[in-house]
Amino acid sequence: MENRVYNFAAGPSMLADDVLIRMKEELFNYKDTGMSVMEMSHRSKIYLKIFEETKDTLRRVMDIPEDYEILFMHGGATGQFAAIGLNILKGNKADYVITGNFSKKAAQEAAKYGEVHIAYDGKDNNYSHIPLQDELGLSPDARYVHICANNTIFGTEWKSFPDVKGKILIADMSSDILSKKVNVKDFGMIYAGAQKNMGIAGIAVVIIHKSLISEALADTPAVLSYELMQKNDSMYNTPATYPIYVLGKVLEWIEEIGGLEEMERRNRAKAAVLYDYLDSQAFYRPHAEKDSRSLMNVTFTTPDPELDVLFASEAAKQGLVNLKGHRLVGGLRASIYNAMPLAGAEKLVSFMRDFAKENDK
Numbered sequence: 001m002e003n004r005v006y007n008f009a010a011g012p013s014m015l016a017d018d019v020l021i022r023m024k025e026e027l028f029n030y031k032d033t034g035m036s037v038m039e040m041s042h043r044s045k046i047y048l049k050i051f052e053e054t055k056d057t058l059r060r061v062m063d064i065p066e067d068y069e070i071l072f073m074h075g076g077a078t079g080q081f082a083a084i085g086l087n088i089l090k091g092n093k094a095d096y097v098i099t100g101n102f103s104k105k106a107a108q109e110a111a112k113y114g115e116v117h118i119a120y121d122g123k124d125n126n127y128s129h130i131p132l133q134d135e136l137g138l139s140p141d142a143r144y145v146h147i148c149a150n151n152t153i154f155g156t157e158w159k160s161f162p163d164v165k166g167k168i169l170i171a172d173m174s175s176d177i178l179s180k181k182v183n184v185k186d187f188g189m190i191y192a193g194a195q196k197n198m199g200i201a202g203i204a205v206v207i208i209h210k211s212l213i214s215e216a217l218a219d220t221p222a223v224l225s226y227e228l229m230q231k232n233d234s235m236y237n238t239p240a241t242y243p244i245y246v247l248g249k250v251l252e253w254i255e256e257i258g259g260l261e262e263m264e265r266r267n268r269a270k271a272a273v274l275y276d277y278l279d280s281q282a283f284y285r286p287h288a289e290k291d292s293r294s295l296m297n298v299t300f301t302t303p304d305p306e307l308d309v310l311f312a313s314e315a316a317k318q319g320l321v322n323l324k325g326h327r328l329v330g331g332l333r334a335s336i337y338n339a340m341p342l343a344g345a346e347k348l349v350s351f352m353r354d355f356a357k358e359n360d361k
């Protein structure tokens with residue numbers, strides 16, 4: 001594990017050392033099959049075991065009730081923006097809460113397949129704020145309410161979920177799934193691209209109440225149909241075999257460290273290191289409002305955009321990489337997903353102190 005950097009990328013992002021070590025151990029010869037998981041038929045007995053175990057472990061770790069289906073789909077979280085429109089909206093009306101770039105994209109995509117009502121849009125505060133209940137303009141005739149649980153680009157996160165008045169709540173949890181406990185029963189559907197907290201790029205994980213799975217719009221591509229995917233146990237076509245295997249390894253690791261309770265404790269401790277420092281000084285300015293801060297993506301700026309660039313390049317020389325913010329916010333962003341160790345956050349704060357001392361005029 002020499003020469004490994006602290007990778008603060010927003011996604012694809014870090015994997016835990018323990019996960020990588022096991023992937024390496026099993027790479028050439030998985031359990032005496034003489035082949036790697038990447039080379040196996042998805043219909044083989046040995047692969048089906050990996051597949052089923054991954055689903056079972058996800059169910060255990062997230063405490064997913066039996067009346068929810070777990071689907072592994074193609075097309076990332078972005079594919080789901082359309083799939084929700086095709087399978088659930090289907091010409092009806094839905095409320096979308098816009099708290100950042102991805103929730104906006106989700107709304108735009110769904111609007112191709114039904115009526116999308118924008119129940120809130122945080123553009124006036126440049127998405128630094130998660131709306132309170134009374135800021136939401138929910139419509140009485142919406143089929144569901146869609147939110148983005150953690151706003152990867154802007155660094156905000158829902159601390160508690162909105163009261164949707166008995167409606168179906170659908171959440172894009174791409175960047176905070178498995179970071180803490182959530183009550184799956186509060187949602188009609190949870191979905192996530194895997195490349196932030198669940199492993200590597202290539203699958204979208206869909207956790208959906210079975211009652212929401214029904215015939216999709218007639219023109220729906222087969223790979224985006226929940227009904228077809230359910231019928232074929234996510235193997236209507238070749239699933240992304242290796243990303244599913246990696247998800248299994250990530251879940252094993254989470255169980256070994258003590259599950260989502262311990263994961264959340266670690267994530268809170270890690271985020272506190274950064275936020276406590278940000279609150280103690282005046283050189284860096286955090287982007288997100290205090291009550292809306294994300295445990296996963298910490299966004300901030302230095303006093304000058306040129307210093308932001310210098311910060312990212314100087315940090316990289318110290319093994320702290322990918323700290324440049326997204327072009328929509330500018331500045332800097334430290335993504336501290338599950339796999340980022342506390343030592344990474346501590347080293348970053350130590351660098352931030354030194355950098356501020358040198359560049360504060």
Ligand SMILES: *Cc1c(COP(=O)(O)O)cnc(C)c1O
Nearest residue numbers: 076077078102152172174175193
């Ligand atoms: C990364 C991300 C997406 C996009 O995921 P893809 O798998 O690239 O489609 C969507 N929503 C959120 C919250 C994200 O962080």
